[in-house]
Amino acid sequence: xxxxxxxxxxxxxxxxxxxxxxxxxxxxxxxxxxxxxxxxxxxxxxxxxxxxxxxxxxxxxxxxxxxxxxxxxxxxxxxxxxxxxxxxxxxxxxxxxxxxxxxxxxxxxxxxxxxxxxxxxxxxxxxxxxxxxxxxxxxxxxxxxxxxxxxxxxxxxxxxxxxxxxxxxxxxxxxxxxxxxxxxxxxxxxxxxxxxxxxxxxxxxxxxxxxxxxxxxxxxxxxxxxxxxxxxxxxxxxxxxxxxxxxxxxxxxxxxxxxxxxxxxxxxxxxxxxxxxxxxxxxxxxxxxxxxxxxxxxxxxxxxxxxxxxxxxxxxxxxxxxxx
Numbered sequence: 001x002x003x004x005x006x007x008x009x010x011x012x013x014x015x016x017x018x019x020x021x022x023x024x025x026x027x028x029x030x031x032x033x034x035x036x037x038x039x040x041x042x043x044x045x046x047x048x049x050x051x052x053x054x055x056x057x058x059x060x061x062x063x064x065x066x067x068x069x070x071x072x073x074x075x076x077x078x079x080x081x082x083x084x085x086x087x088x089x090x091x092x093x094x095x096x097x098x099x100x101x102x103x104x105x106x107x108x109x110x111x112x113x114x115x116x117x118x119x120x121x122x123x124x125x126x127x128x129x130x131x132x133x134x135x136x137x138x139x140x141x142x143x144x145x146x147x148x149x150x151x152x153x154x155x156x157x158x159x160x161x162x163x164x165x166x167x168x169x170x171x172x173x174x175x176x177x178x179x180x181x182x183x184x185x186x187x188x189x190x191x192x193x194x195x196x197x198x199x200x201x202x203x204x205x206x207x208x209x210x211x212x213x214x215x216x217x218x219x220x221x222x223x224x225x226x227x228x229x230x231x232x233x234x235x236x237x238x239x240x241x242x243x244x245x246x247x248x249x250x251x252x253x254x255x256x257x258x259x260x261x262x263x264x265x266x267x268x269x270x271x272x273x274x275x276x277x278x279x280x281x282x283x284x285x286x287x288x289x290x291x292x293x294x295x296x297x298x299x300x301x302x303x304x305x306x307x308x309x310x311x312x313x314x315x316x317x318x319x320x321x322x323x324x
Contacts, residue, residue, distance in 0.1 A: 006219035007084045007092075013115035013221055036278035036291055037209075040252035040271065042259075044210040046217035050085070053202045057089035060200045061175060068094030069177035070169045072161055072195070073124070075099075075112035079179040080224050081215050082202055086177055087120050097124035098168060100161045102133055116224070129160055136160065158194025166197075175199035183208040183247055186254045187302065188309020189239065196312055207255065208247035243305075244298055253294065257303045264299045 061069060068090055071083045086095045097117040101110040110126055117124035136156065137146040146153045165176045178198025180190050185204055190196040203211055215225050228238045240246040245253075256267045272293045279291055 007087045007121075008116075008119050008219050008221060013112075013119040035248060036274035037248050037252045037271070040274055041207060041209060041255050044206060044213065046210075046213045049206065049210070049214055050088075050217055053085045054089040057086055057177070057200070057202055061090060061094075064175055064199070065173075066175045067173045068096065068175075069200075070096050070098060070165050070172070070174050071177045072165050072179065073097045073099050073113040073117060074106075074179075075109035075116065075224070076227055077208075077215055077220070077224055078181055078203060078211060079113070080116050080220055081211055081218060082177060082179045083116070083120055083122065084218050084220065085202055087122060092121040093123075094174075095120070095122045096168065096172065096174065097122050098161075098165055099124060099126040100129050100164060101126070102129040102157045102160075112224070116221070119221075127164060129157065129164075132160060133157055155191045155194060158191035162194050162197050169199075177202065178204070180204060181206055181208050181211050183251055183254065185313060186258055187243060187250065187305050188312045189243060189305075190312065192312050207251040209251045244301060245294075249294055249298075250302060253299050253302045254306065257299065258306055264296055264303060267299045267303075268294060268296050 057069070069086050071079060071086060073079045073083055083095060083097060097113070099110050099113045099117070101107055114124065114126060133156065140146070146156060162176070168174070169176045176198045178195065178201040180195060180201050181203045182205055184190050185201070206214065212225065228240070243250055252271060253267055256262045256270055257264070262270065275291045275293045
């Protein structure tokens with residue numbers, strides 16, 4: 001850590017999960033040593049970002065005349081980092097944590113979220129959404145049934161969670177503090193009017209890779225950092241499987257293709273050159289890891305996701321106003 005104390009203290013909370021629950025340490029959770037993919041991203045100093053986000057949260061809450069923020073906490077990296085920074089910006093008494101599991105898969109993560117909220121010293125509640133979700137599914141028209149429809153069900157749960165978050169925010173004069181990062185926003189890997197709805201996104205400018213660096217600066221507990229990113233709706237579900245690659249690869253593809261405006265062929269070439277250089281360096285050292293290049297199909301798919309999900313990042317369109 002840098003020059004300030006972590007909100008989690010010297011040790012932080014221990015994971016409440018047993019060894020056969022949350023998948024950790026699968027090679028997708030953390031950046032590999034000497035990874036060439038990291039070198040393709042713009043630098044984000046975690047100390048600078050920590051201060052920048054703290055100021056951003058405090059300014060947005062102050063400008064809105066709000067009494068604090070509500071954070072939906074999942075026990076994962078993004079919501080933990082968001083909650084920790086909100087505590088640093090506002091103080092623990094102005095941050096409220098909502099923990100909203102909806103199935104057995106989410107139960108261990110909910111216990112982790114409760115431990116993290118306790119460590120941060122924030123008021124929090126756990127609300128099991130399964131009864132609400134079941135009733136919701138029972139009243140919608142039969143033709144739109146949610147049974148055996150994982151995408152439809154996942155989106156519905158995400159929107160129920162946000163409905164609860166805004167209920168709390170309305171009742172307590174707080175803002176809903178979203179937890180999405182830039183990787184999720186650019187790839188559209190979130191639910192419109194669900195986790196894609198918020199009053200502010202403190203991590204919205206940071207790729208997942210940068211959030212990991214920020215987590216280290218904040219001394220976020222290791223068990224949180226090691227969790228495989230997952231939406232948590234299905235057994236064994238991982239972001240890397242849904243998106244076709246780990247964030248280690250996704251982040252530079254989006255940075256080069258979206259931020260830098262390179263076409264897929266140029267993105268592939270840039271990554272291939274970085275991988276080749278890294279493999280040559282490792283070979284000369286004698287004990288390095290071999291990195292694989294990224295194929296054009298993956299790059300095209302990821303950049304296609306970005307274009308197809310533009311509606312998730314824009315306000316609803318309206319007809320052009322008449323100009324008198």
